[in-house]
Amino acid sequence: MQVPIEYYLILSAFMFSVGVAGVLIRRNAIIILMSIELMLNSANLALITFSSFMGNSIGQIFAFFVMTVAAAEAAIGLAIVIAIFRNKLTVNIDQINLFKW
């Protein structure tokens, strides 16, 4: 375990920032879901880094929980995207303005 803890945390921070940038600049709903998965992965990386450097395995349990919730979130998100696509024939979020009036 020679790599210092800061390297992993900085990698996690950059991954999270890339995910945030993806959510902000892309206009395709599926790419936004992919960027959310990137952010969840970076949070998992930070949790497992802390767990590994503290020498107990509770952090890995929490990463496991995060993965479960991410799977549920991806399924529901894609179902919503497909339902919207069936009505509006687009997944471009600039053209999905059902709640705007």
Next chain:
Amino acid sequence: MNIYDIIFYLFAIVTLVSAAFVVSTKNIVHAAFFLIFTFFGVAGLYILLGADFIGVVQILVYVGGILILLLFGVMLTNKITNVEIRSGTTQIVPALIGVGLFAGILVLTMVSTEWKSAPGEIPFTTAYSLGKVLLTDFVLIFELLGILLLIALIGAASIARREKE
């Protein structure tokens, strides 16, 4: 520069570069394939950190499950016949300024904080201890996550189903 450093830099570069491609490429299918490399890089980092079970679960759940689901989403929501598979970006300058500031603050916090670390003794394999903790201390959350997955399954099927006419 020993073997751990080399493995760490290899996986870190794979992860970050393919994450950047996921966000920046115009083609959605290419983005999904670059996401595979990101997930593999993160799984390698998990195994480097001694979390072998989580690394294998990462490959199984993300590459085998979530990514296939996303690819199905790409196929179901793009008109394959007329090539409408590209998607653009908007608001790129203010978003990049904001994200740059955010990343700077985050990295500054992580570098300047004095992190506690115990003399780590990572067991050779973590599946035994993880299973034991999961079914004793965290059994309520474990069961609740099972119910959550069931609800997500039923909800996704009911949302995506075609309405009866």
